[in-house]
Amino acid sequence: MANQYFSLKKTAEMFGGQHLKERIEEFEKSGVIPPSSRYRSGALFRKGWTINDLPTIGSKLGFFKKFKKSTAMAVFTTKGGVLKSTLALNLARTAALHGQKVCVVGLDIQGDITTALGFESDLDNQEDLLEVIEKLNRTKGLSDLFNNQVRLTEIIQSTDIANLYLIPETPELVALNDSLSNINRREFWLKEKVVDLLKEHFDLVIMDCSPNWNKLTTNALVACDVLISPLECKINNFRNFRVFRHFLKEFKDEMRLRFENVFIPTRYSKNRKLSQDILSWYRENVPGCTDHGVRENVSGEEATALNLSLIEHVPGQEIAKEMRELLKEVHGRVDQYHEYVELREPDEVMMTPRDQYQHEVRQWSF
Template identity: 25%
Template sequence: MAYDANQETYPYADFSSLYLPPQFAAEALGLNIQTLKAVERDHDLDIRRVPRGAISARAYTVDDICKIAFLRREKGLTKGLSRPITISMFVQKGGTGKTTCSVNLPMELAFQGLRVLLIDNDPQADASSMLGYDPDLTPEELEEMGISRDRAINGHFGNLLGISNMFPAMTLEQVIKKPFGEHGPHLIPAEESLDDLDIALGAANNSDFRYAAHINKARAGQLPHCDFSGYDVIIFDNAPSGSLITRNSMVASDFLVCPVRMDRFSFRALSRLAGKLAQFKEDFQRSPEIIAIPTMFIKNRPRILANLTRLSELFPGRVTDGRLFFSEDYSKALEEGVPIMAWKHGSENSLGAMRGVFSEVLTRIRNTVGLG
């Protein structure tokens, strides 16, 4: 869904020059054009103008949209959460749209005024790549290709945990990436050596709880090198496996968001997940809330509708009413290196559906933890 087998690379989109029209910005924020203009006027925001035929028009970056969302929240026009939360994206099956959701959900949450950190917890680093960071090339190699050195990955979550000398100790500022600027979602990227963190965790005391302990301290401001106190939401993108790093993210999480493709193979994975969660609750005395998202949905297909019914039976009350439809828009957007939530050509079946589903996810979260 995200990988270009011919080029064996991802495009390097420059999000700072990705300009979106006023209608897109207004819809992303849930506003009308007049209210959007009023917010800009009230806060003395200087939105650039770009030529459009014989005239010029306002043009927004993702960071502009997130900044407006931030200012609206500061003014009390939108609500946050009663407490910070952690989410794990997880399903034991590839090709379900999990990483696509991991990359786009933080954008929707930021458009709603929340401060979001995405942690790429998958050694394959697909989430990092989808946001334009290269897990394989050095800064020098990127520079030779005419690509900014900043697109190289300097470190990952293992460099912040401090559990093994396999990973040089680093600060959050050394590791973190800000693909959409200061106000957009932030990223702790991944690269192949994250795989060794599984080995390091296996040798550590309380190996299943190291992520949870780190996040709790980082949120409380007890780790000077890694301050998470400014984030409302932390999201882990996980590999479709039962590794120690995946289990750690699940133990640390309040919610498991599970994108489920509407086919029988994904349901096998979901059946295993149901059993896994029962054992998980027994082992760790924790039971994160499940939010299952039907993906790759095709309307009016009897088999797909039957699978949706089975999904609702497996996780009663935990399946979103909205669905993510099968659409070529996703691959078209990725060919440009742009997540669908920032792709102005998105249709109602792609961008519209994703906005609706993620809005529902946020409502479910707020109903569980309360407004802040």
């Protein structure tokens, strides 16, 4: 496959805007970033960078820097079709394009994140069914690790970005979910056998969960530092959220967990009053709701279908700029989480940093 090249203009737009063009050129001249390559675009020759040049540029000039410590994120809500895997894809690729070493862990039997990251995307083009089956059988996953048939390093797959990796979903996830009932400390298997080990080698671990609250989801919540939950701006999800928030609070209290909650409004429309009313309600009434979100847009669907983040697919469009602002906000929240945890004694941090802070503010109020 021929290399895809990113021009100076597109590279600058991806990492923050056209004002970065001069700095990119300066960094190229001084050898801080890789030199651009000459490539053909139609009848013209241009200069640009390949996908694996971009992480160096992103780490120097981008907006999504490495966190202070390795971070585990779970992306989960109890409803499908709310852009859960789209958020996981954009977080993973954006972080990787900024020089972070990222591993995505697929926990949804539907395999949306595995597909979105382009893993085995050529299978449908194969002509021989036996060859396809043989290739699928060679793919090992979390169930094989659970059964001690492989080591963790053997189930981690590479992607088109050199520092972005994937543990793909396999059909055996169903059996793994059932098998977790039969072991001691069943809620901690993923944390102790997978995530904690990954955090020793990766800057960011992203777990894309099923919309069903099953044992694998419980494991992901126990293992995460930050929970990313999409809030679809439609009436069905609005009704569902009240129940979800109740069960989530009960679970955190029972398990004495301290992960940070980040709720992200998704699929809202600027032209529908009900959608805007729901969006306003989320922002006014949901602690941890972001100021930015992901609105309905065809470009977002196109990007996911092409296995790309929005900032790669249409970096100059308004929808990509909105995604950039959202990811900046998420990044800031994660940084605040780490800073707050560092200031607290372990036995004091039973609530999330944000909840603890709000609790203390209420105590100080007269």
